[in-house]
Amino acid sequence: MILFEKIRWKNFLSTGNQYTEIELDSNSTTLIVGTNGAGKSTVLDALTFSLFNKPFRKISKGQLINTVNEKDCRVEVEFSIAETQWKVVRGIKPNIFEIHRNGICLDQFSAVNDQQKWLEQNVIKMNYKSFTQIVILGSSSFVPFMQLTATNRREVIEDLLDIKIFSSMNSLIKDKMRGLRDEIRTLDLKKDSLNDKVKMQTEFITELEQQGKNRIQENNTKINNLFGESDNYVKINEDLENNVHDLTKEQEKVTGATEKLRKLGTIKGTLSNKVATITKKHKFFEENTVCPTCKQEIEELIRLNNIGDAQDKIKELQSGYQELEEAIKKEEEREHHFTKLSKEITTLTHGISKNNTHISGCQRQIRDLESEIQKLTEQLANRNTEHENLESFKDNLGKTYEALASKKDTINYHDFSYSLLKDGGVKSKIIKKYLPLINQQVNRYLQMMDFYINFTLDEEFNETVQSPIHDNFSYASFSEGEKMRIDLALLFTWREVARYKNSVNTNLLIMDEVFDSSLDGFGTEEFLKIIRFVIKDANVFVISHKTGMDDRFGSVLKFEKIKGFSRLGS
Numbered sequence: 001m002i003l004f005e006k007i008r009w010k011n012f013l014s015t016g017n018q019y020t021e022i023e024l025d026s027n028s029t030t031l032i033v034g035t036n037g038a039g040k041s042t043v044l045d046a047l048t049f050s051l052f053n054k055p056f057r058k059i060s061k062g063q064l065i066n067t068v069n070e071k072d073c074r075v076e077v078e079f080s081i082a083e084t085q086w087k088v089v090r091g092i093k094p095n096i097f098e099i100h101r102n103g104i105c106l107d108q109f110s111a112v113n114d115q116q117k118w119l120e121q122n123v124i125k126m127n128y129k130s131f132t133q134i135v136i137l138g139s140s141s142f143v144p145f146m147q148l149t150a151t152n153r154r155e156v157i158e159d160l161l162d163i164k165i166f167s168s169m170n171s172l173i174k175d176k177m178r179g180l181r182d183e184i185r186t187l188d189l190k191k192d193s194l195n196d197k198v199k200m201q202t203e204f205i206t207e208l209e210q211q212g213k214n215r216i217q218e219n220n221t222k223i224n225n226l227f228g229e230s231d232n233y234v235k236i237n238e239d240l241e242n243n244v245h246d247l248t249k250e251q252e253k254v255t256g257a258t259e260k261l262r263k264l265g266t267i268k269g270t271l272s273n274k275v276a277t278i279t280k281k282h283k284f285f286e287e288n289t290v291c292p293t294c295k296q297e298i299e300e301l302i303r304l305n306n307i308g309d310a311q312d313k314i315k316e317l318q319s320g321y322q323e324l325e326e327a328i329k330k331e332e333e334r335e336h337h338f339t340k341l342s343k344e345i346t347t348l349t350h351g352i353s354k355n356n357t358h359i360s361g362c363q364r365q366i367r368d369l370e371s372e373i374q375k376l377t378e379q380l381a382n383r384n385t386e387h388e389n390l391e392s393f394k395d396n397l398g399k400t401y402e403a404l405a406s407k408k409d410t411i412n413y414h415d416f417s418y419s420l421l422k423d424g425g426v427k428s429k430i431i432k433k434y435l436p437l438i439n440q441q442v443n444r445y446l447q448m449m450d451f452y453i454n455f456t457l458d459e460e461f462n463e464t465v466q467s468p469i470h471d472n473f474s475y476a477s478f479s480e481g482e483k484m485r486i487d488l489a490l491l492f493t494w495r496e497v498a499r500y501k502n503s504v505n506t507n508l509l510i511m512d513e514v515f516d517s518s519l520d521g522f523g524t525e526e527f528l529k530i531i532r533f534v535i536k537d538a539n540v541f542v543i544s545h546k547t548g549m550d551d552r553f554g555s556v557l558k559f560e561k562i563k564g565f566s567r568l569g570s
């Protein structure tokens with residue numbers, strides 16, 4: 001049970017900088033009175049603002065702060081649940097939201113929305129709608145149960161019957177199912193991917209093996225061709241080497257021609273010089289009878305002897321020179337033949353060297369091909385890595401199938417749970433169980449207020465109203481005073497249900513201007529009897545501007561406005 005004990009506020013609406021404080025558990029019945037605008041309904045806004053961060057009346061949050069002081073707006077409410085003492089503090093300028101448990105302020109580092117959600121779900125176990133159906137009945141912005149939408153009606157009932165947990169569970173299951181479906185889609189994609197990988201890896205291994213065999217065969221063919229090519233070059237070189245050998249022998253025969261030709265050339269030069277000298281001498285004696293130098297006459301005999309000697313020597317030298325020319329010509333022919341043989345030998349040697357290069361290239365290619373064949377043979381004999389990859393893919397595929405089966409089993413289980421937790425499942429059975437009690441209590445309170453109708457709510461929370469005069473009335477068919485009696489009967493019933501369930505049971509009941517609106521005099525008297533003698537374990541506050549009812553209540557609180565500020569009178 002939530003036992004509300006105290007509420008106080010300052011700089012809130014028309015209240016100034018001095019705290020207004022109300023003890024909420026001191027009297028069973030309290031009348032709050034005051035003229036219009038005196039601030040008597042401020043307690044409703046302060047209470048809902050402190051607990052739910054929103055006023056009861058249709059006032060924006062920015063309008064809650066006092067327009068004169070414009071700062072330090074603060075509301076505090078204290079209550080206890082079992083042995084635990086709670087205090088909630090809410091403020092504007094500065095913004096404040098504190099939850100105190102047994103005098104200790106709880107974690108302030110959480111987001112405000114998270115704190116608010118925690119307060120509603122774990123402490124007071126009511127949201128704003130449920131709170132205003134159980135604790136407050138007002139004439140200003142209050143929306144009676146019968147004027148709520150079907151969804152909001154169900155929300156209130158679920159809070160009262162403590163079955164909202166099923167909706168939360170349903171939401172969690174729904175979220176889990178959404179997550180599971182995402183996981184299943186992911187696993188399906190993974191399964192398809194792994195199937196493709198297994199297929200591709202199998203084909204890859206088969207292709208590798210076939211390629212390896214084909215490559216080995218191709219290399220063996222190339223090796224055979226290279227051996228044949230190499231053997232052909234070897235045979236050609238053998239022939240070339242034989243030719244070189246023959247030419248070398250032939251060359252040896254003409255070796256030395258160049259040196260002999262050089263010597264003959266020297267001799268030829270010497271002979272040429274001698275011939276030139278003797279020819280000059282012969283010419284001198286032929287042409288001169290007097291010495292050109294000393295001008296003496298040359299003896300004819302001497303001149304003739306010199307001419308004769310010169311002619312004999314010239315003939316002798318010319319004969320030797322001719323023989324020398326023939327010898328030189330012969331040696332030149334031998335030298336030319338030697339040069340020709342040298343060129344042929346060089347050409348043959350170059351061919352042999354070129355062929356040897358080809359032979360070396362063939363041998364190198366053969367070695368490379370044989371090495372490749374060895375590697376390919378080893379790879380064909382041992383494909384461990386590729387086979388390990390294939391087995392890994394198969395293993396992952398098997399695990400994926402198992403995970404898929406498990407996820408599908410889980411989602412089937414959740415789907416079954418989801419169907420149980422839907423509005424037509426377990427919750428409907430619980431609501432159906434309590435509906436007779438709810439209808440019984442509503443009609444009991446209606447009769448206490450001398451309103452003799454049969455009011456029934458069905459499982460969809462639609463009403464059926466029967467009276468002695470008319471059948472199948474609806475809530476909208478009644479007058480405002482009759483509607484008020486139905487609203488009060490429902491309010492008292494919800495409190496009874498809350499008291500039975502305890503989780504949302506509270507001592508506090510506040511009614512704003514119920515006497516001032518539609519409730520007639522007779523209804524007022526019956527209502528006062530109910531709150532005095534029927535509503536148990538409650539602290540009832542009635543807000544009114546009617547006079548003459550002070551003696552009907554255990555205590556009276558009077559609000560007044562002085563110098564523009566609301567305050568609680570003494």
